[in-house]
Amino acid sequence: xxxxxxxxxxxxxxxxxxxxxxxxxxxxxxxxxxxxxxxxxxxxxxxxxxxxxxxxxxxxxxxxxxxxxxxxxxxxxxxxxxxxxxxxxxxxxxxxxxxxxxxxxxxxxxxxxxxxxxxxxxxxxxxxxxxxxxxxxxxxxxxxxxxxxxxxxxxxxxxxxxxxxxxxxxxxxxxxxxxxxxxxxxxxxxxxxxxxxxxxxxxxxxxxxxxx
Amino acid sequence: xxxxxxxxxxxxxxxxxxxxxxxxxxxxxxxxxxxxxxxxxxxxxxxxxxxxxxxxxxxxxxxxxxxxxxxxxxxxxxxxxxxxxxxxxxxxxxxxxxxxxxxxxxxxxxxxxxxxxxxxxxxxxxxxxxxxxxxxxxxxxxxxxxxxxxxxxxxxxxxxxxxxxxxxxxxxxxxxxxxxxxxxxxxxxxxxxxxxxxxxxxxxxxxxxxxxxxxxxxxxx
Numbered sequence: 001x002x003x004x005x006x007x008x009x010x011x012x013x014x015x016x017x018x019x020x021x022x023x024x025x026x027x028x029x030x031x032x033x034x035x036x037x038x039x040x041x042x043x044x045x046x047x048x049x050x051x052x053x054x055x056x057x058x059x060x061x062x063x064x065x066x067x068x069x070x071x072x073x074x075x076x077x078x079x080x081x082x083x084x085x086x087x088x089x090x091x092x093x094x095x096x097x098x099x100x101x102x103x104x105x106x107x108x109x110x111x112x113x114x115x116x117x118x119x120x121x122x123x124x125x126x127x128x129x130x131x132x133x134x135x136x137x138x139x140x141x142x143x144x145x146x147x148x149x150x151x152x153x154x155x156x157x158x159x160x161x162x163x164x165x166x167x168x169x170x171x172x173x174x175x176x177x178x179x180x181x182x183x184x185x186x187x188x189x190x191x192x193x194x195x196x197x198x199x200x201x202x203x204x205x206x207x208x209x210x211x212x
Numbered sequence: 213x214x215x216x217x218x219x220x221x222x223x224x225x226x227x228x229x230x231x232x233x234x235x236x237x238x239x240x241x242x243x244x245x246x247x248x249x250x251x252x253x254x255x256x257x258x259x260x261x262x263x264x265x266x267x268x269x270x271x272x273x274x275x276x277x278x279x280x281x282x283x284x285x286x287x288x289x290x291x292x293x294x295x296x297x298x299x300x301x302x303x304x305x306x307x308x309x310x311x312x313x314x315x316x317x318x319x320x321x322x323x324x325x326x327x328x329x330x331x332x333x334x335x336x337x338x339x340x341x342x343x344x345x346x347x348x349x350x351x352x353x354x355x356x357x358x359x360x361x362x363x364x365x366x367x368x369x370x371x372x373x374x375x376x377x378x379x380x381x382x383x384x385x386x387x388x389x390x391x392x393x394x395x396x397x398x399x400x401x402x403x404x405x406x407x408x409x410x411x412x413x414x415x416x417x418x419x420x421x422x423x424x425x426x427x428x429x430x431x432x433x
Contacts, residue, residue: 060271065280153245159294160249163256166287170259173280174266181270197235 037103219410260284
């Protein structure tokens with residue numbers, strides 16, 4: 001089964017990698033970070049297997065307590081790298097954080113698909129596609145917000161980023177817990193409820209910029 | 213009747229109102245990062261409590277093993293600490309010897325946090341997990357409470373902003389100690405105490421963001 005995950009990884013990453021060389025500036029950055037998100041997801045899928053073994057195969061505990069922390073930590077690393085090395089401008093960091101989260105979710109969905117190939121349906125794909133992608137993207141973006149202070153205000157950066165990582169891990173944990181319970185529909189709706197205010201604010205900002 | 217669930221529900225709802233108020237007031241262009249961090253501190257409580265509630269509803273128990281809900285408390289205390297230490301403290305305290313007595317008096321808050329932890333948790337017969345969790349919360353509460361008490365007593369002669377935020381610092385100081393008190397109550401499995409602390413915490417959290425708003429308005433007026 002592992003090899004199938006790697007086959008999917010190559011199938012997904014190869015065309016995007018080829019496209020990357022044809023793109024410029026912001027588009028290249030976003031697709032590049034989506035690719036990094038996919039790679040991070042592959043790494044995390046291996047890490048999760050190790051963690052699951054460490055916790056005696058207790059899937060519910062690991063997915064609701066341990067993996068939210070490990071996944072949020074690993075997803076934040078490439079965003080932090082960009083903020084330190086290239087730019088900590090919020091308008092650049094937040095979109096790449098979102099792209100990393102989306103890339104991560106895309107590959108995670110493939111891993112789950114491979115593991116549950118017998119039971120998946122179109123409905124599963126629609127729900128998982130929207131809910132998981134949004135959840136990962138929102139969590140990484142929230143951490144990215146704190147990372148923006150890496151050069152400007154170091155005192156805020158250290159504590160703020162740790163606190164935002166905590167917040168993102170809890171949010172991730174709530175989502176994982178809900179989707180595995182009898183209340184899974186609340187879990188599917190949760191990321192959408194969180195996404196709508198961001199979307200509305202972003203659209204109103206675009207409108208204001210156009211007017212200006 | 214599950215007192216833990218009711219306590220978490222009350223605190224979560226109150227914090228949610230405070231959080232939404234903070235988002236609406238402070239998450240606009242050119243608004244103070246200080247106020248945004250306090251709003252996020254309240255937001256951390258919302259998520260932490262929501263996690264505890266979902267865990268209680270879906271799995272039934274939260275006391276036997278490490279839970280993510282504790283990160284909500286740590287996150288909120290870190291935001292409160294970070295807001296004062298990172299954004300506000302340097303405006304008032306230039307590190308001179310003339311302010312040494314205020315720094316010394318402010319040390320009584322972390323000392324009290326440490327004393328509560330040692331007397332009620334550390335020297336008692338609790339499992340290591342409870343001691344560790346309570347220790348971490350007490351440590352972060354001590355950090356936040358030092359600056360909350362310091363800014364409550366500090367004579368802000370240059371800018372005056374800290375004088376305007378004294379009411380907020382008092383509420384935040386109460387919240388810091390409520391976090392420790394709740395950990396103690398949960399450790400002793402005292403459901404009624406948990407419920408009372410939950411109600412007081414909710415009342416404090418609902419008032420924090422409007423108090424910050426009032427303080428900032430007073431300063432800018």
